[in-house]
Amino acid sequence: MHDARVLIEMGPEAVRRLARRGYSLDLSVLQNLQSRRNQSIHSIDELRAESKRAASEVQATARAGGDIAALKETARKLKEQINDIEDELDGVQEELTTLLLSIPNLPDDRTPEGDSDEFATEVRRVGAQPAFSFTPKDHVDLGETTGILDFARATKLSGPRFAVTRGAGAALERALSTLFLDLHTRRHGYVEHSVPYLVSRKTMTGTGQLPKFEADLFKTSVADRDLFLIPTAEVPLTNLYADEIIPAAELPVAMTANTPCFRSEAGSYGRDTRGLIRQHQFTKVEIVRIVEPEQADSELENMLGHAEACLKELGLAYRVVMLAAGDTGFSAQLTYDLEVWFPSQNTYREISSVSSFGSFQARRANIRTRGADGKPKLVATLNGSGLPIGRTLAAVLEQHQQEDGSILLPQSLVPYLGFRRIAADGSPEE
Missing domain, CATH: 3.30.930.10 (Bira Bifunctional Protein; Domain 2)
Incomplete structure (x- = not known):
């Protein structure tokens, strides 16, 4: 299996080498999946940090005897958002993995041209x-x-x-x-x-x-x-x-x-x-x-x-x-x-x-x-x-x-x- 980042970094060179063995790599599809995966991970990290701050605020307000109902609702919505994006990430990751598993190895440049x-x-x-x-x-x-x-x-x-x-x-x-x-x-x-x-x-x-x-x-x-x-x-x-x-x-x-x-x-x-x-x-x-x-x-x-x-x-x-x-x-x-x-x-x-x-x-x-x-x-x-x-x-x-x-x-x-x-x-x- 390949590292998606390596194939994307290689760009046209990866396309050229895979074409030698009859495989057509669509870099745009790979880039789109990798970008969606990275964006989902980034969003989850930000929301988790925000959820952690919200939880701390709930605890501090509760200790001070304040009303925590609105804060708890905010924390609940943040967790729902995290769960939704995690589900999206699982789907994107599955698509990306399926694609990467289907891509053959890059042939060595010493191999002769031909398909038989x-x-x-x-x-x-x-x-x-x-x-x-x-x-x-x-x-x-x-x-x-x-x-x-x-x-x-x-x-x-x-x-x-x-x-x-x-x-x-x-x-x-x-x-x-x-x-x-x-x-x-x-x-x-x-x-x-x-x-x-x-x-x-x-x-x-x-x-x-x-x-x-x-x-x-x-x-x-x-x-x-x-x-x-x-x-x-x-x-x-x-x-x-x-x-x-x-x-x-x-x-x-x-x-x-x-x-x-x-x-x-x-x-x-x-x-x-x-x-x-x-x-x-x-x-x-x-x-x-x-x-x-x-x-x-x-x-x-x-x-x-x-x-x-x-x-x-x-x-x-x-x-x-x-x-x-x-x-x-x-x-x-x-x-x-x-x-x-x-x-x-x-x-x-x-x-x-x-x-x-x-x-x-x-x-x-x-x-x-x-x-x-x-x-x-x-x-x-x-x-x-x-x-x-x-x-x-x-x-x-x-x-x-x-x-x-x-x-x-x-x-x-x-x-x-x-x-x-x-x-x-x-x-x-x-």
């Missing part, structure tokens, strides 16, 4: 795209032929965009999760957390999923409250520190968690309906950092390296791109995507996003630290996928497939699996 992945800027490519002497299969065919993926029975259970893994496939899922957690905790210094999968409306608002993206969420009602299934562990991890002041000595805070993620994929019908690319439920290892604002840029590069390390451990060919301003997520200032090579599609597909949010989420969730002067100040937040299990499993199957239909798995997974190869019939082989 076509305008992303390639930063680098890593790893050689595998060359095959045969026509490579996609992960769906590989998974169903070996029997380690079962989409038909998942559809029977829950409808489309769900998957069942079995045997070596389920073991591979578990191994990938454990490998990523070990990399992030042992090598990169993150602290593993186990977090709730159901969170409140306030928690979803803190990281920017609400109110804008309610249609993308799965919601349930428990007793008298709404709870939402998390779309990513970013939500509970970041909000662990909501309404707190983190001692500066404890920054950066580095957290990771392996959780299921739930997304309705509203508006994406017809896209990526085949396989593991776009599911309603999937598992993901998330990494989150809360840092000093001045360290946000360097910390973003660190996090990008942490996500890349997962792909390198698996020997997967990938590339890094910087998203265009209009394609950057609602809460983010700057986002790098990691795109892994899918031989069956002859293209790179997004597997991880690593984003810097500046103080945007911190203001919404009220997460602060103290500056050198001892005064509270907002922190900066960052998050990234490190990595999603389903898409990574799909990439492993496709890039490491063999002509006989087997999959030769990366050596880094062997300690977690106890086998190196998934045979064409789905059985594990050393």
